[in-house]
Amino acid sequence: MQLAETYRRRLNSQEYIPMDVEGIAALPQLTVQNIPSEYADRLEKILAFIQNCRKKQVSVALVTSGGTTVPLESRTVRYVDNFSSGNRGSSSAEYFLKKGYAVIFLHRRQSLKPFDRLFSKISPLELCELAASGELIVKKDYKDSYEENMRFRNSFITNKLLHFCEFVSVIDYIMLLRACCQAMKPLGQQALLYLAAAVSDFYIPLDDLPEHKIQSSDGPLSLTLHLVPKMLAPLVQHWVPEAYVISFKLETNIDILVPKARKALATYNHKLVIGNCLDTKSQVVWLVEQDVETPEQIQVKPSGDKEIEHYIVEAVTAKHRLYLTNSVS
Amino acid sequence: MQLAETYRRRLNSQEYIPMDVEGIAALPQLTVQNIPSEYADRLEKILAFIQNCRKKQVSVALVTSGGTTVPLESRTVRYVDNFSSGNRGSSSAEYFLKKGYAVIFLHRRQSLKPFDRLFSKISPLELCELAASGELIVKKDYKDSYEENMRFRNSFITNKLLHFCEFVSVIDYIMLLRACCQAMKPLGQQALLYLAAAVSDFYIPLDDLPEHKIQSSDGPLSLTLHLVPKMLAPLVQHWVPEAYVISFKLETNIDILVPKARKALATYNHKLVIGNCLDTKSQVVWLVEQDVETPEQIQVKPSGDKEIEHYIVEAVTAKHRLYLTNSVS
Numbered sequence: 001m002q003l004a005e006t007y008r009r010r011l012n013s014q015e016y017i018p019m020d021v022e023g024i025a026a027l028p029q030l031t032v033q034n035i036p037s038e039y040a041d042r043l044e045k046i047l048a049f050i051q052n053c054r055k056k057q058v059s060v061a062l063v064t065s066g067g068t069t070v071p072l073e074s075r076t077v078r079y080v081d082n083f084s085s086g087n088r089g090s091s092s093a094e095y096f097l098k099k100g101y102a103v104i105f106l107h108r109r110q111s112l113k114p115f116d117r118l119f120s121k122i123s124p125l126e127l128c129e130l131a132a133s134g135e136l137i138v139k140k141d142y143k144d145s146y147e148e149n150m151r152f153r154n155s156f157i158t159n160k161l162l163h164f165c166e167f168v169s170v171i172d173y174i175m176l177l178r179a180c181c182q183a184m185k186p187l188g189q190q191a192l193l194y195l196a197a198a199v200s201d202f203y204i205p206l207d208d209l210p211e212h213k214i215q216s217s218d219g220p221l222s223l224t225l226h227l228v229p230k231m232l233a234p235l236v237q238h239w240v241p242e243a244y245v246i247s248f249k250l251e252t253n254i255d256i257l258v259p260k261a262r263k264a265l266a267t268y269n270h271k272l273v274i275g276n277c278l279d280t281k282s283q284v285v286w287l288v289e290q291d292v293e294t295p296e297q298i299q300v301k302p303s304g305d306k307e308i309e310h311y312i313v314e315a316v317t318a319k320h321r322l323y324l325t326n327s328v329s
Numbered sequence: 330m331q332l333a334e335t336y337r338r339r340l341n342s343q344e345y346i347p348m349d350v351e352g353i354a355a356l357p358q359l360t361v362q363n364i365p366s367e368y369a370d371r372l373e374k375i376l377a378f379i380q381n382c383r384k385k386q387v388s389v390a391l392v393t394s395g396g397t398t399v400p401l402e403s404r405t406v407r408y409v410d411n412f413s414s415g416n417r418g419s420s421s422a423e424y425f426l427k428k429g430y431a432v433i434f435l436h437r438r439q440s441l442k443p444f445d446r447l448f449s450k451i452s453p454l455e456l457c458e459l460a461a462s463g464e465l466i467v468k469k470d471y472k473d474s475y476e477e478n479m480r481f482r483n484s485f486i487t488n489k490l491l492h493f494c495e496f497v498s499v500i501d502y503i504m505l506l507r508a509c510c511q512a513m514k515p516l517g518q519q520a521l522l523y524l525a526a527a528v529s530d531f532y533i534p535l536d537d538l539p540e541h542k543i544q545s546s547d548g549p550l551s552l553t554l555h556l557v558p559k560m561l562a563p564l565v566q567h568w569v570p571e572a573y574v575i576s577f578k579l580e581t582n583i584d585i586l587v588p589k590a591r592k593a594l595a596t597y598n599h600k601l602v603i604g605n606c607l608d609t610k611s612q613v614v615w616l617v618e619q620d621v622e623t624p625e626q627i628q629v630k631p632s633g634d635k636e637i638e639h640y641i642v643e644a645v646t647a648k649h650r651l652y653l654t655n656s657v658s
Contacts, residue, residue, distance in 0.1 A: 069410070080401070081410045082406060116452045125475070130476070136467035146465055213607075220554060220555050220556060227545055227548065
């Protein structure tokens with residue numbers, strides 16, 4: 001199929017990431033016809049951001065957030081999506097920044113973003129009102145929160161401590177994740193990866209995709225979805241071998257949660273799995289580590305004054321500090 | 330399966346819409362475990378809105394907008410989605426309001442909304458800045474547009490000429506569409522339906538859905554998607570038989586667009602199909618009517634100062650007026 005061939009050729013051209021690393025070779029079999037738009041430009045910005053962090057000697061957290069899509073047609077109208085509002089990732093990013101980390105926020109387009117997220121439920125046109133002076137001013141109810149979040153956001157962006165990078169499809173996600181890792185590798189153990197995005201497990205290979213919109217007049221539709229290659233293996237082994245890597249495990253069935261987290265640790269050999277269940281993910285998570293028998297549980301009351309992500313980031317950054325200390329000694 | 334049974338029982342209970350209308354009987358076979366949340370309350374609000382419009386003797390446009398989802402698990406993590414930003418529906422809703430129509434805006438949660446849509450691309454925290462006075466004021470670049478759109482929005486909402494109703498899944502959409510039609514039927518020919526939402530053609534019946542998240546360790550995934558019953562047939566015949574009903578046809582292949590639009594008109598016997606192609610939908614549409622040999626084409630330049638929806642709504646409201654005049658004489 002011509003489309004797949006063009007895609008492979010572009011991937012192999014030197015302007016994009018090299019194909020010689022385990023895991024990436026599987027990518028052309030993924031589902032989208034194109035590399036992420038403006039890929040070279042975005043990689044350059046990530047590299048510049050990291051270079052600046054190295055100068056300042058700050059630790060960097062890569063926070064991934066939101067769901068990925070897999071198209072069902074190459075000129076895409078329909079796609080399979082993974083539910084994720086992006087609340088976990090965006091709130092955690094705020095707490096990493098407040099703990100002194102620089103953050104690359106690799107997120108699904110239009111999912112929640114740090115600081116903005118508190119204003120996502122109201123119309124932008126409900127935020128302000130006309131004052132007697134003729135100015136449009138932020139309404140009293142929102143003012144304190146708006147000002148605080150605006151100051152934080154502006155300060156972190158101006159000081160080059162917060163960098164946004166967006167994806168939609170699973171291939172965008174994987175290629176940008178690879179780009180971030182490529183840039184972060186020189187940070188060694190100072191790099192923390194907090195992989196909270198809800199990444200698709202299944203996709204339809206490019207060669208199996210119909211070009212045009214599937215016609216409903218053809219009757220019921222049978223789809224065979226293939227497994228997306230697990231990027232965590234090459235990521236931990238090759239891309240950022242020294243980094244402190246945290247993955248997430250979301251299940252709807254609590255009985256399989258911790259066993260599956262343990263299995264992931266054994267398979268990928270990273271540092272920590274944060275396990276959570278769909279219905280209770282804002283109230284309770286389990287931190288599962290190799291060589292620790294009973295997972296640490298973090299639990300908050302629904303009406304508590306701090307979000308669970310505050311405590312998760314406290315715990316995770318403490319573990320990262322310990323990891324840095326232990327390797328120095 | 331217990332879930333499906335509960336669902337059927339709730340659908341049959343008298344607090345929800347009656348099951349005796351053709352088309353609705355097919356609904357329990359749809360995919361979601363529940364009727365839309367707060368359904369009775371939402372139906373009541375729609376009824377009150379329409380009653381007010383009848384008192385004021387204004388025509389009412391029901392504008393549907395955005396894509397619908399179909400879950401792949403009953404505790405849903407994954408779903409199939411239809412791409413739609415909601416730009417067509419939300420911009421058209423503005424023009425209907427400006428032409429003197431009241432509008433029910435039945436839209437996908439978080440898709441674009443009338444008047445707001447112009448501010449959807451910037452962070453809410455980039456909208457305002459701190460003035461010397463200590464107030465947070467809308468930045469100069471946005472002020473005129475913000476003020477104009479805020480005034481329009483507030484005025485239409487305050488005067489009960491704009492009502493929002495949101496959906497996510499295809500069953501939410503169909504049941505709320507049915508609720509709107511139920512409320513609009515007494516308007517007779519004054520009712521206009523502008524069905525711009527991108528509704529799923531395929532779904533997985535409830536009884537076929539796994540309850541828990543599908544496990545990737547089980548290997549490749551085979552799915553059989555069934556056809557969603559076409560609601561346009563009972564809608565035109567029974568729900569709002571006198572209304573001026575407009576449907577949309579989106580294709581990626583231009584060669585089949587007009588034939589498919591004609592086929593839809595012949596099948597459902599409504600008034601107008603607006604045909605468009607994915608790549609050019611902001612620049613050109615075709616208005617396909619029964620008994621009109623050459624479809625009317627509306628085309629704008631990409632750099633033109635008016636959006637194509639301005640012209641579409643001009644054309645559509647003129648046709649609706651003609652329909653009202655012809656039936657009076």
